[in-house]
Amino acid sequence: MDIYPAIDMRHGHCVRLVQGDANRETVYSEDPLAVARAFEHAGARWLHMVDLDGAFEGGHRHLEVVRAICGGTRLRVQFGGGIRSLDAIERCIDAGVSRVVLGTIAHQRPDVLSEAVARFGERIAVGIDARGGIVAIRGWVEETGTAVHAFARRMEESGVRTIVFTDIAVDGMMTGPNVDALQSLLAATKLEVIASGGVATIEDVRRLAGLAPRAPAGCIIGKALYTGSVRLDAAIAIALASAPPQHSQGTTT
Template identity: 55%
Template sequence: MTIYPAIDIKGGRCVRLTQGRADQETVYSENPAEVAAQFKKAGAGWVHVVDLDGAFSGESQNLSVVRSIASLGMKVQLGGGMRSRLAVERALGLGVTRVVIGTRAAESEEFVAELVKAFGEKIAVGIDANNGQVAVKGWVDTTGTSALGLAQRMDAIGVRTLIYTDIGTDGMLTGPNLAAQEAMLKNVKCGVIASGGVSQQSDVGALGGLAKRYANLDGVIIGKAIYEKRVDLATALKDAAS
């Protein structure tokens, strides 16, 4: 199980939002690349980056910051504002390893299918769920689309990695929604990265237990718990590897 420490960028700074709300922002660093360097020093091979300005506006706003993170030599998984092929190509050109498609995936399966055909495993789909329904545009809008149904359609067109975020637990430090993650794992064959709610070391262990039962649990994204020092990244990486 891979640990993906998270960096959310807003206005060029490293922040965390509670349940995706722009008015519930905590700034943790003025220099996201320095945070990524700390993650690398702890032993992380991947970093999950979200351009929050891009997610809200529809276009990437922090590519210079993304470039500085990618230059560290870590594998970068980037989401936020990836709503055109040009945006995807631009991100990959900066050294991003995997691009996450969110809003456009809910709008157009054809768009995702074309990207998968062109870029293969470099394309992931982010499914953000609010009470089981897909939320888009930086979680501002909730659609009538079933998160599980969308996941199954993405799986069917060849998407190799899904990032499943439970909005209700994201940034709340209340523990992950294990039941929702397990339901997702049961119903798709592609890899799933769990996101939302990790609050302590035991939560990583609980997800590790799921990984032993479901081979398609690729990993877990951890954000606020690392910044609040509730989870030690180096320890979590060792636990996930055991």
């Protein structure tokens, strides 16, 4: 299992939201590059970045920040938020992004998703953000009516290899991940699943790494790192001591 420290960007700052609510924002840093370098120093190999402005409004707001982090660290960057066209995907990859996470467009434009997978292969992942077992899009503000498992199977049929699964109810709450929902998804699909949302303690990391019959391929940690309730180096050590990563390492850029 890989550990993905998270940087969520809004108005140029590193922030964390509670359950995706833009009105419940905490700013943790005004220097995303410095934060990324600190994560790298602690031993991270991957970085999960989200453009919240893009997720809410569409388009890119922070691509130059992403480019600076890709060029200024050795981290492999997984990036999402507001990426809703093939041209946008290409700009992200040109900026140095190793894996692009698609959300809204994967649900609304399966033709674009299929073309993206055909062109970029494993560098495409899909974010499945769920509220009560139903997929939500457009920065989590619009529910689709599509069940998580049905959507995951559709992604698998489309050739997607990796999904990022977020249970919105626990995101930013520091109450622990929704392990039952995660295990159910892992059992329902052969996709590589990166778990996101709710990690609050090092025991949460240990529990995810030890899930059987298979653990998630990765675990995204955000607020717990910023508040100090989880040390990144300790989380990485637990992940490395668990079963060999199921997730492909992606393309180093």
